[in-house]
Amino acid sequence: xxxxxxxxxxxxxxxxxxxxxxxxxxxxxxxxxxxxxxxxxxxxxxxxxxxxxxxxxxxxxxxxxxxxxxxxxxxxxxxxxxxxxxxxxxxxxxxxxxxxxxxxxxxxxxxxxxxxxxxxxxxxxxxxxxxxxxxxxxxxxxxxxxxxxxxxxxxxxxxxxxxxxxxxxxxxxxxxxxxxxxxxxxxxxxxxxxxxxxxxxxxxxxxxxx
Numbered sequence: 180x181x182x183x184x185x186x187x188x189x190x191x192x193x194x195x196x197x198x199x200x201x202x203x204x205x206x207x208x209x210x211x212x213x214x215x216x217x218x219x220x221x222x223x224x225x226x227x228x229x230x231x232x233x234x235x236x237x238x239x240x241x242x243x244x245x246x247x248x249x250x251x252x253x254x255x256x257x258x259x260x261x262x263x264x265x266x267x268x269x270x271x272x273x274x275x276x277x278x279x280x281x282x283x284x285x286x287x288x289x290x291x292x293x294x295x296x297x298x299x300x301x302x303x304x305x306x307x308x309x310x311x312x313x314x315x316x317x318x319x320x321x322x323x324x325x326x327x328x329x330x331x332x333x334x335x336x337x338x339x340x341x342x343x344x345x346x347x348x349x350x351x352x353x354x355x356x357x358x359x360x361x362x363x364x365x366x367x368x369x370x371x372x373x374x375x376x377x378x379x380x381x382x383x384x385x386x387x388x389x
Contacts, residue, residue: 212285212286214264214267214268214286215267215268215271215286216271217271217274217275217284217285217286217292218283218284218285218286219285219286219287220285220286220287220288222285223283223285223287223293223295224345224349226283226295227243227283227295227345227348227349228345230283230295230297231338231343231345231348234338234340240298240299240300240337240338240339240340241295241296241297241298241299241337241338242295242296242299242300242301242303242304242307242335242336242337242338243293243294243295243296243335243336243337243338243348243349243351243352244293244294244295244296244304244307244308244311244333244334244335244352245287245291245292245293245333245334245335245336245349245352245353245355245356246270246274246291246292246293246294246311246331246332246333246356247290247291247292247331247332247333247356247360248266248270248290248318248329248330248331249328249329249330249331249332249360249364249365250322250323250327250328250329250330250364251263251266251290251329252323253322253323253324253327253329254266254321254322254323254329255323256323257323257324258321258323262321265321266290266318266321266329267286267290269318269321270290270292270315270318270331271284271286271292273311273314273315273317273318274292274294274311276314277294277307277310277311277314278294278296279296279297281297282294282295282296282297283295293352299337300337300339301337301369304335304337304369305335305369308333308335308367308369309367311331311333312331312333312365312366312367315330315331315365316330318330318331328365330364330365331365332356332359332360332364332365332366332367333356333359333366333367333368334351334352334353334354334355334356334357334358334359334367334368334370335352335355335367335368335369335370336348336349336351336352336355336369336370337369337370337372339372341373343373347373351370351373352370354370355367355368355369355370356368
């Protein structure tokens with residue numbers, strides 16, 4: 180009777196463990212981008228809210244990077260969508276190599292990605308984005324044509340605490356990214372702190388102060 184009871188109990192535990200494993204898999208699927216394995220937009224924004232809340236309570240600064248591929252459409256048009264998928268995966272891998280344990284990397288959708296770097300002030304953010312732009316030159320092998328080289332445009336918003344919301348922070352990073360996107364591509368813009376004009380670098384890799 181005791182052995183039978185233990186067998187039945189073990190069977191119930193096995194079912195419970197299988198259900199827990201399935202639940203974890205479903206939670207992971209709900210938080211990650213299927214193609215790249217990175218966080219999806221919803222999960223990233225939720226994590227970002229937690230990080231900025233901690234920084235606002237006296238934690239260290241952090242920096243938000245918005246990354247967009249340049250001339251990505253040419254890759255799909257010339258080489259097909261499978262090649263385009265290869266580019267997205269290659270960029271995802273590149274972004275992961277440019278972060279540290281504890282940083283966040285996400286695919287927001289399409290060819291737009293985001294990174295949150297903990298403990299990163301303006302000076303450190305500029306150093307990191309310069310390194311990222313340089314590393315992205317390796318993506319050129321996927322280019323659709325020589326006159327449309329593949330690259331990235333990066334908008335950076337440094338969070339220094341205070342009352343800035345996640346929506347305001349992401350809006351600054353997004354605006355900075357589109358500033359370089361429309362100003363020549365394959366470079367970066369570091370957004371000014373709130374209520375200051377955006378500072379941009381007209382030449383990739385060179386920051387110009389206002």
